[in-house]
Amino acid sequence: MRAIVVRHYKTLINASGQIMGWGDAPPVKEWEADLHYVESILRQQDLRISAIYTSYLDRARRTGMFYARKWGIPMVHDMAALNEINYGTLFRKSKLWVEQNFPAHKKDPDLVYPEGESFRQMQMRSIRFMDSLCARYRDKTLLVVVHAGVIRGFVSHYLELNYADNLKREISHRYIGDFYLEAGRCARYDELGEPSGFINEGVLSVPLQREDCQQAM
Numbered sequence: 240m241r242a243i244v245v246r247h248y249k250t251l252i253n254a255s256g257q258i259m260g261w262g263d264a265p266p267v268k269e270w271e272a273d274l275h276y277v278e279s280i281l282r283q284q285d286l287r288i289s290a291i292y293t294s295y296l297d298r299a300r301r302t303g304m305f306y307a308r309k310w311g312i313p314m315v316h317d318m319a320a321l322n323e324i325n326y327g328t329l330f331r332k333s334k335l336w337v338e339q340n341f342p343a344h345k346k347d348p349d350l351v352y353p354e355g356e357s358f359r360q361m362q363m364r365s366i367r368f369m370d371s372l373c374a375r376y377r378d379k380t381l382l383v384v385v386h387a388g389v390i391r392g393f394v395s396h397y398l399e400l401n402y403a404d405n406l407k408r409e410i411s412h413r414y415i416g417d418f419y420l421e422a423g424r425c426a427r428y429d430e431l432g433e434p435s436g437f438i439n440e441g442v443l444s445v446p447l448q449r450e451d452c453q454q455a456m
Contacts, residue, residue, distance in 0.1 A: 240373045241380040243286065244416040245277055245432075246387060247298040248305075253412075256334050260326030260355065263297045273412040274305050280415055280431050281382075288312065289379040292372065294321035294386060303384040310382075320368035323386035327355025345406040358406060362392035369393065370423040390416060394437055397425035398447065408436030 248271070252264035288310055293303035295317045303315040329337055329352055343350040348358040365385070372381060385393075387410040395402045397418060415432030418425060429446040430438060437443045 240376045240378070240420050242369065242372070242383050242416075242418040242420060243281065243288070243380065243431075244383045244385060244390060244393060244414075244418060245302075246390060246410055246412050246414050247293075247296075247302040247384055248274055249412045250298055252331065258326050258329045258332045258334060258337055260323055260330055260352075261296065262330040266298070266301075271305075274302065276413050277415055277432055278306065278309055284431065286380055288382050289376060290314075290316060291382045291384065292316045292318060292321065293384040294323065294389070295319040296322055296386070299384045299386065303382070306382055306384070318368060320364050321383070321385050321389060322361075322365075324352075324358055324361040324388045325355040326352045328353045329355070346403065348402045348406060358388065358392070359402070361388060362396060362402065365389050365392055366396050369420070373420045373423060390414065390435075393418070394428075394435070394443075398428060398443065400437075400442065405437070405442065408440065408442070410435050 249267045250259070250264040251267055252259045252262070254267050291303045291307050291312055293299040293315055299321070300315065300317045303317070307315050337344050341350065348362070351357045390410045391405055391408055392402070394400065394416065395405045397420070411433045413433035414435055415430060417429040417431050419427040427446060427448055438445060
C-alpha cells in the first residue's frame, strides 16, 4: 500500500503557541494556501487515490473534504484512531507553560497527560489502524490526513527510529510523506513537500529503501 500522509490546515491555535490535541479551532485566514501547495505537488505525481482517511477531528476532516472535492472522491473516512494525542486538561495551555510544568513533555513518550494519554499510546493506536489499512488496501494508494504528532509516530515507527528522540521534529502544514508499506513494514519512504525536521536536522535522507529503513537507527 502506498500512503500519502499529509497534515491538516493551520488553525488559530496552531498559530498561537497553545496546546491543541483533541480540541479544535477555526483555520487561519490563509489556510487554503498550504492545501493548494500540497495539491499541486500531488498532481505532479499523477496519483490514483483509492480512498481518503482522516482523523475524527474537524481540522483533519475538513482538510480531507477539501482534497476529496479536488479529486472527485465522494466519501471521506474519519477515524478516531488517527486523532492527535489527547492532551486532556492541557487543551489551550501555552506550550511554554506546559514545558515549565511538565519537564518530561515531548521527552518521555510514556508520559500520560492529565485526563489524556501518552504519545506511546497515541502511536500504538494510529499504527494499528494504519497496519489494518495496509492489509485492506494492498496495491492501492490512500491519502491520509492527520496531525504532526501522528506523523512523528509514523516516521519513528516505520523507519525504526528512537521515538523519544523525535517527539519535537518539525512537521509543517506542507509536509507530504510518501510511505510504501508491506505487511506493516516500510518498503520505501520519501518526502514530496516541505521537508520535515527529520530531513532538515539530518536524521534521515530521502528516498529511503527497505534496506535503508532497517538501518536508519
